[in-house]
Amino acid sequence: MSWINRIAKGIDNAFKFARPALNASIPPILLLCEINSRPGLSAIALASAIIRRLPEAGIETGVNVDGSPNKINMFIRIMSEEIVKEFKNNALITCGLDSGRLESMGVATSPVGPIPVSVLNTIPIIIKGLMH
Numbered sequence: 001m002s003w004i005n006r007i008a009k010g011i012d013n014a015f016k017f018a019r020p021a022l023n024a025s026i027p028p029i030l031l032l033c034e035i036n037s038r039p040g041l042s043a044i045a046l047a048s049a050i051i052r053r054l055p056e057a058g059i060e061t062g063v064n065v066d067g068s069p070n071k072i073n074m075f076i077r078i079m080s081e082e083i084v085k086e087f088k089n090n091a092l093i094t095c096g097l098d099s100g101r102l103e104s105m106g107v108a109t110s111p112v113g114p115i116p117v118s119v120l121n122t123i124p125i126i127i128k129g130l131m132h
Contacts, residue, residue: 040132041087047073047080093129097121 039045051073054061064070102121107114 041084043081043084046084047077050076050080087131091131093131095127097125099124
């Protein structure tokens with residue numbers, strides 16, 4: 001089997017285990033708990049995870065036989081640092097909310113005194129955010 005066929009087969013196998021779409025019925029409080037428990041992107045954690053798995057591909061991760069540092073490990077660390085830096089410095093997160101999804105309540109002032117108000121978005125809304 002050629003190297004390109006092995007790569008294609010590996011990609012096909014990876015898609016078999018792809019995560020399903022997020023279930024939209026997860027209560028917002030649980031999503032907030034998950035958000036607050038995540039540590040964020042880490043170049044060191046990414047590099048460590050990749051290096052730990054290299055033996056699966058038959059790639060040696062220890063010190064070279066001549067005692068010199070393993071260049072593959074250095075390459076993975078540098079690549080991980082640059083990937084994480086790119087995400088943290090340039091990634092843009094965009095979300096969309098359908099009409100009628102954002103509700104707000106408040107108090108307005110009128111000639112007769114304060115009155116309660118309720119507002120609902122009438123058009124779709126775009127929300128932009130940053131990764132950190």
